[in-house]
Amino acid sequence: MIEAVDLFCGAGGLTAGLRKAQIQVRAGYDIEASCRFAYEHNNEATFVDKDVSKVSGTEVQSWYQSPGAVRLLAGCAPCQPFSIYNQGKDTTNDAKWPLMGAFARLIKEVQPELVTMENVPDVTKHQIYHDFVKTLKSEGYFVSPDVTVTCKDYGLPQQRRRHVLLASKLGPIALIPPTHRDKPVTVRDAIENLPKVAAGKCAPGDPMHKAAGLNELNLRRIRESKPGGSWREWPKELVTECHRRTSGKTYPSVYGRMTWDDPSPTMTTLCYGYGNGRFGHPEQDRAITLREAAMLQSFPRDYLFVEPEKPVHFKTVGRMIGNAVPVRLGEVIGLSFQEHIRMLSREKTNT
Template sequence: MDITAVDLFCGAGGLTHGLIQAGINVKLGVDIDQNCKYPYETNNNAKFIGCSVEDITGKDLAKYFDTSSIRLLAGCAPCQTFSTYNQKANSTDKRWWLLMQFSRLVKESSPDIVTMENVPGLLSQDIFHTFVNNLKMAGYFVDYKVVNSAEYGLPQRRRRLVLLASQKGPIELLSPKALDVEIHTVRDAIAHLPSLKDGEMHPDDPLHQCSSLSLLNRKRMNASLPGGTWRDWDEELIADCHKKTSGKTYPGVYARMEWDKPAPTITTQYYGFGNGRFGHPEQNRAISLREGAIFQGFPRDYQFIRHGESINKRIIGRMIGNAVPVKLGEVIGKSILSHLKNNCA
């Protein structure tokens, strides 16, 4: 079935790439981050517009929808404002209201299918239920649920809210059982990659590089066990902030992954050993930029920068950590195709 799609808040192309793998023709990605233009267009054969969705109209989107096909509007509005990690964000943050811009574009373009992915914390916000009610009032059948991406084959534990809406009839995300999913682990994802020392870059893949460690953090790394915490260390290695009562509730930093389990949630700062459970299970270093991309489901040859361009870990880490996992995008795409097969035959 011919489906054309537009991906709002597209980032480096995680959702788009997954939809393409499912067989959906994504024509356009929109994102305010200009750093995403190269990876998005290079890997997905789709056009990228670098601007805020506030500056896009339904007429703009209509230029990219094939009127003879099923039209899909997809997107993941910035999730930082709704994340449990962000204790300060509220409705005074401009990003909070971007979900309503998504709602506006649904109203102006009237796509056949809508999908949205975000953090589970969005469920508790009135703005999400306003978004859902707007869809229902416009005649969409709506379904949403929180899923663990690891159950769909992503080698990472990542709980996400997935919404699907259709004008064609009831729609829902396919279950892992329906897709006959195989669970993947850290070992499956990265055990085959070349070894690195901290601060080293592999000559054949500039993205397979990892951050340097201070002398103290090298000692901490040596003392860390897969699945363990900094509580396992000798007293002199423990950071002063963790010795305080308030700091004892954060055991998931300065920790190693485990080979035979999915990775923890990949954040925008996953390349730093002290930022989470991002230590390599065996080698004395944090995971590399490439390894983080693989945990997000990106193919190993996915290009994030031009050949020879200098690598900025902060920029690339943000693009990868903020991405919709490719595997989840593929599951969403397959669910849409299954729905249309049942409702448009």
């Protein structure tokens, strides 16, 4: 049996995935109090509203309750300081920088048998990441090969690319092989069966299946947009001023529609906005809804992000969805740890 604590847990994407892989997640830590309901309601685990830098190893250790269980400590530190979207910006004083160091400290104090970290691919370009890996190795961990995961190869209906680190005190470890490289899951597979919704409207019975409104100009733009196409195909009068400038001509996917038979683009915290990327629905004249975004992140259709009868705010829920570890990626991480334990058990039996 594997027991886990999830640091920087957000709305519970990683926890939900680990639970699908039969890992018992006891608690999640995050400073975003708005995530408490989603995390606890859907995952049967305790949400702790606390800054990870102020958490002690003794506190984390107290969550591991089953004698003989293998302990997993997961810590997907906020990715903003390492993201490609911050290229050219000074992030030196970003308060999120020290969080990977706080995670390393907790690993040293708790000494869990298993560790995982997920982040943007560019995290490997920063010294703090290499210091983190050095700490793991100095504490006796085997660290998985340095790989960037293309999530569609593992059944996520999304082009997302992430760096995934696995570490174990028990022996060499690696992510399981790709499961969907020859047959990716598509936008059609993920969301085609949802009810139709007009821009600015919400489907009955699901306040998450709600589309942002569009002004008349953006309605004209989306009606001129072909799935997989770009604003370059619009009539000249519809092209935005920023795209007329040289600096804007390198962003063809903005104001774009998704295509049914491909995985979606990467979901961001603003994925509910038509002008924020290729977030137009493949055929309906609107941006994708919050529910569609969550399902493209592989959250179950019945995953609740907001308490019943409470208002659903695009910005708040969009942050939960865009910042989440996709549930399917969490499941793949969990399955990799389960396979690791099975292999060690087989090796022990054969000796």
